[in-house]
Amino acid sequence: MMMPAAPETDAVRLREAMTESLKTSGALDDPAxxxxxxxxxxxxxxxGFYLPAQEPDEHGLTVWEPVTADADYGRWLAAAYSDRTLITQFDEQEPDWAAPRxxxxxxxxxxxxxxxxxxxxxxxxxxxxxxxxxxxxTGSGYSTALACERLGSAGITSLDADPKRLETAATALHSCGYTPTLAVADGWYGYWPEAHFDRVVAVCSFRAVPPALIAQTRPGxxxxxxxSGWMYGYARVLLTVSGDGTAEGTLLPGTVSFxxxxxxxxxxxxxxxxxxxGLPEKARPVRHGPERIxxxxxxxxxLRYLAQCAVPDAQLTTFEDTVVLVDVVSGSAASLTPRGPGWDVREAGPVRLWERIEGVLDAFDASGRPGPGRFRLCVRGDEQFLSHPRLPSLPLPSVGYGRASTTGPSASRRMPGSGR
Known part of the structure; x- marks a missing residue:
């Protein structure tokens, strides 16, 4: 279906409907x-973006259908103004939206x-x-545009590691009249040229708190x-930075993942x-089955995030009817297989992966099963850990410490035409 001549006119009604829907749901309490x-x-x-088909293919894989204005104008515009995530890229490969597959x-x-x-x-x-x-x-640039509309472009800096994605976002932002500072950069290092910041918001996930972000944030x-981590456990945290370069904050509720x-x-x-x-034949019955996480x-x-902190290099997958944990760093592995109403576990390697996870689950249950808001994340130099009054502290992985100085410029480049 060809795109009508006036998508801007058609979009007004849908944008009004989305705004009203978000207001009704409680997501838009602030008039600004x-x-x-x-x-x-x-x-x-x-x-252009992808939407999942209703049924998987014969191999059980999700079928992703490309949606563009030229291919299906009505579906494209309706989805653009729906409260859903729209996938714009797979496997770091930029789609050809002129002939998408x-x-x-x-x-x-x-x-x-x-x-x-x-x-x-x-x-x-x-x-x-x-x-x-x-x-x-930065992604598509839509969240950047909302911040620019709310605060003005002058105070907004946005980074993305993908040059093509940022170029597309920059084109859309500039076409709407927004001129934030944009840069192709690794978010782990922040962006020294525009520091210091009052707020830092990441819409991707990290295995640990980037030290550069603390160094680039003003006290208070x-x-x-x-x-996040390799077991796909997630936790959100709002940290307050102190004048001495440390930071602390509580975990936030909800089931958000990035x-x-x-x-x-x-x-x-x-x-x-x-x-x-490669695992031994001898197994033992588990105290906690994998369904706990x-x-x-x-x-x-x-719990999946807490368990992940105990085995930060582990990954979890399912093989036939067996749940498998693999740690490529230490060479450790564990498998859990169903046995009647319970599970058996076999483990090998220097790290007993499921045994460590069970230790966290034991302590969690003994402490009254505390929710995210009862945990504080403390960042003190190279030390990062979750603390709870009745649980042993859980360290975050030492990811990237020493990869870059936290006192100098990051390796990055600005997008042409961006800046304040």
Whole structure:
């Protein structure tokens, strides 16, 4: 179907409907953010994206259907103004939107985050007029546009590691009249040329808190980011930076997840059958089954992150009816197989992976099963750990410490024409 001549006119009604829907759901309590959503044309930031088909293919893979204005104008515009995440890239490969193809499976590596979550992130960070804001993960540029509309472009800096993605976002932002500072940069290092910041908001996830972000945030400033790991456990935290360079904050509630920063993505671990074949025949019954961290519940979501802190280099997958944990760093592995109403575990290597996880689950249960808000994240120099009054502290992985100085410029480059 060919695109009608006036998508801007058609978009007004849909944008008004989306704004009203977000207001009704409670995602738009602030009139200033409501005005921003009503003003920013989201469709300009998503000229093409993928939506999942209703059924997987014969191999069980998700079928991703490309959606563009030229191919299906109505579906494209309706999705652009829906409260859903729109996948714009897989496996770091930029699609050819002039002739897009259906995809089978793949790992999403860029997206336009659903508007309600974008607003939640900005609101949780408490950004306000006069703040200098660093956004890590420009993506489509829609969230950047909302911040520019709300605060003005002068105070906004946004980074993305993907030059092509940032170029597309920059084109959309400039076409709408927004002129934030944009740079191709690794968010782990922040962006020294525009420091210091009052607020830092990351819309990708890290395995640990980037030290450069603390160094680039003013005393009393706040950093909102999602922590993740190779077991795909997630936790959000709002840190307050102190004058001595330390930072602390509590974990936030909810089940939010973001794509990993590309340098923090999980490594390939090979064939799980090979790891299972190397395990001893002798097994023991488990005290806790894998469902404690894999069930579709808020508690399991929270526990998966705590368990991940105990085995930060482990990955989790399913092989036939067996749950497998693999640690490519130490060479350790564990397999859990169902046995009647319970599970058996076999483990090998220097790290007893499931035994460590069970230790965390034991302590969690003995402490009354505390929610995320009962945990504090403390960052003191190279030391980062979760603390709870009745639980042993859980260290975050020592990722990237020493990879770069926290007192000098990061390796990055500005987008042409960007800046204040």
């Amino acid at each position: 953010w409501r005005a921003a959503v009503a003003a920013v044309p989201r469709h300009r930031f998503v000229p 259906v995809r089978h499976g793949g790992t999403p590596t860029s997206s336009a985050t659903l508007p309600s979550l974008v607003l939640r992130m900005w609101a949780d960070a408490g950004i306000a007029e006069g703040h200098a804001v660093l956004e890590i993960g 400033g706040k950093i909102l980011l999602t922590l 794509m990993s920063a590309r340098s923090h993505a999980a490594p390939a671990f090979g064939n799980p059958a090979h790891w299972v074949a 894999t069930a579709a519940t808020a508690e399991a979501f929270h």
